Amino acid sequence: MAKTTIPEEEFTYPGSTGCPGCGANLVMRYLLKALGERTIVSIPACCWAVMPGYWPSNCLKVPILYTAFEATGAAISGLRAALDIKGIKDVNIVGFAGDGGTVDIGLQAMSGAAERRTEAIYVMYDNEAYMNTGIQRSGSTPWGAWTTTTPVGTTHDFKHEAKKDIMAIMQAHRIPYAATVSIAHPEDFIKKIQKAKGIRGFKFIHAMSPCPPGWRLNPMLSVEAARLAVETHMFPLYEIEHGRVRITRKGKGLPVSEYLKLQGRFSHLSESEISEIQSAVDASWRYLEEEEKYAAQAGINE
Amino acid sequence: MTKSYEEIPLTPIADMPSTMNITGLWRVIRPVVDKKKCKKCTICWKFCPDAAIVLVEGVPEIDFRFCKGCGICSHECPSKCIVMVKEGSD
């Protein structure tokens, strides 16, 4: 009998209305495998507000509290307050929002929840644009990407602004735990969620979530793209535990072009533009390594 | 089928498993598993976004009611025993 490398029990039903090859479906699947049944998920407007299906369909085996686009942080604070006053313990409360609902319209409420030390795990599934509305740029869309609001035309081409560094923003909130996770590395993903579950306070998870239609990516290559994001250091896997940075997967340091070339949203980029991305990625990676070294030397919160 | 206002809850509380959505109808390409070549690594199961693969003694059984035919299982299979074929062909 073959042994699976991640928990076998499923907390998601088939029949979600996500697109074929949707990364966000895997993010939810792994998240709930790690957390189990005693979990309540709050979901704002985003793909995942639609993916459970039209009423009365629910593709999760745990309760969902839908909330307004910008309100996830507030909703999880309210849920926790209610459970506390009712004396209900051992429930994982999860805020589960997209990148737009986190780094843009939901940033204020999330920042508030983090500052209030709300006992919850906030998961941002990052598909790097407003995908539910049909691929518009968000603060989390990377430099160089095509979206429908950064069209490649004659006077204006692609997104010229950098992706917001949400992990740094959360680091600055001095939360006890923040980590990046990838659907290409479910074992690491689940380990981090389980770790977050054991730490008190507000925990933040940044989940890379490939979107085949939005990235102009063959659905078959969804996991492959997530894997290459890690291997090229476009999306490094690391965690920040009580301020201490630790890289959890070094990656091969492949050229970023390996990652970019899979995706139509980057197909317009010139050689020099790709090397600009490469330099930025290299610099971020070096910075991350320095942070890790510094944390080890300084023995922050060991 | 529209339900009478008397038969629905106060607010839309969704309490039916999403298996009511036969999303397998979306499929345009279909995974075909060569079970003889399968090494029971369970990787295809692990990466199925729709949890539409069931392991039977470690071998994938695809639930075609829900498989959307994304092809991730086929791409990720290290022993290349899952191929995608056009839906409707044999």
Place this chain on the structure above:
Amino acid sequence: MTGNYASAYGAKLSRAEVIAAYPITPQTSIVEKLAEFVSTGELNAKFVPVESEHSAMAACIAAETAGARTYTATSSHGLTLMHEVLMWASGARLPIVMTNVSRAMAPPWSVWVDHMDSIAQRDTGWLQFFCQSNQEVLDTIIMAYKICESKGVMLPAMIIEDAFILSHTSEPVDIPDQEMVDSFLPAYAPEFKIEVGKPMGFGSLVKPDQYMEFRYKAMLGMKAAHDRILRVEQEFKQVFGREHGGLLELYRCENAEVVLLTAGSVAATAKDVVDSMRSKGVPVGLARVRAFRPFPHDEIRALGSRVAGLGVLDRSYTFGAAGAMFSEVKASLYNCPKRPVTKNYIAGLGGRDITPKTIERVFEDIQLVTKRGEESEVEWVDVAGLPRWWR
């Protein structure tokens, strides 16, 4: 006790379990007082110090969905920031109770009273109660929980107190005995709540073929609130010996030729004016809209068919139309067999004082237009630059 403390005591006596609020003038002392109650243990509740009013309401919605009785308070810009989630609260059928300290909207910046903020939320599916005294504020909060949490209603309520005129004015207020409140208002026990082990999605996506049935149900809830308000007030009276006038309070309307209809604290002042005019033999009366939602259409029809003139004083204005209360009143009267002459008075915006003298002039003006049978429309009262409007 100030109106704000009356609100805080109302929430405390109702045993609100989760309070999420954000400061705004002139509401702040409500949440300060509640934070104090929680910190001293006088109130066993969770106080969520949110970072905006939008989050305050969103947190209340989440907590209420999990079965907790919730309370919040806000004012003007805070209320209008909540607009989106106010709709959410009613659509989710959550009996949240909130105090709104009614204050003018900017610009021009103003921290003073008018009803523009509250009136702008009239379509959000909330019950709306305008109060005239601090006692009424306290009592209405307790009653509102009982009304809203009843199975046939399940909608949120907004208790409206006028900025400064109630919020910061000290009046004697009887604080009911906690045990009596407890027996009057049992613990919140909703039919459905979000809880582990029950994998249900609250507030899910509904197709056009089913959406209207949910809206129809919410409408039925608001409709049921009408009778529920009356019944709960009778029960309240039996226990506490006080009542506040149902949906439409009538003051000396018997044999009145003309009646002024208004809402909020100005109604209290107007009662004095009615007394003084009545003592001179002038047959005037006052009608106070206590519940703006649900709107007391039947009560207004009954009143309208027995008076000759009905003035409506709105402390807000709906651009492109008239005062919102005036429009509703006229709609109520349309199918009365015998209709009074009506006129709308817009007064007291941005905290402008509405004095007894002003109210007396309004009464005299209604009498005049009634005598002449003029169906005149909207009068902006005491606006510098306009010609003298009174006789």
Place this chain on the structure above:
Amino acid sequence: MIEVRFHGRGGQGVVVASEILAEAAFRMGFEVSAFPFFGVERRGAPVTAYARIDDKPIRMKSSIYEPDYVVVLDNSLLRGVDVLEGLKPQGRALINYPDGRKLEGLDQRFRYFVLDATSIAAAHGIGSQTAPIVNTAMMGGFVKMCDIISLDAMLESIRQNAPVKEEENVSAAKEAYERTKEVQP
């Protein structure tokens, strides 16, 4: 008034097909309207779009329940979706169907036209080889099926509406026009 319903899947250009037809009719002097059923369906999920054609201004904003024509861009929809629902007696259905396979078991009250739009689109390099975009080829076939739209008007509409590869789309539509045939299921 002539009413047309389109069936396809998210991502196949179903809505664009309805717009191409409407513009072709408009070019011939008809009044038109084209509209999708705008749901939240995802890539691959069944979607519908509609078009109306008339010789007087179209004010009707309600949906279409009894179409004169249906266009099925993806024959896999024949299992699972009732693509013929409400079709008027003697109404016509255009189905993207592979050559050499027989269309069977369909309601005899209607007339059926078939066309291997997938192969034609692939041969003309429209979309990818695994997922060719068939909407323009189908509109070539529509001209053959109906008695109202001229091939020239349709080709010009395709030229104006194709986001890329205008001429490839036009020649695919031409070939599709030639190869569309009525069948007896």
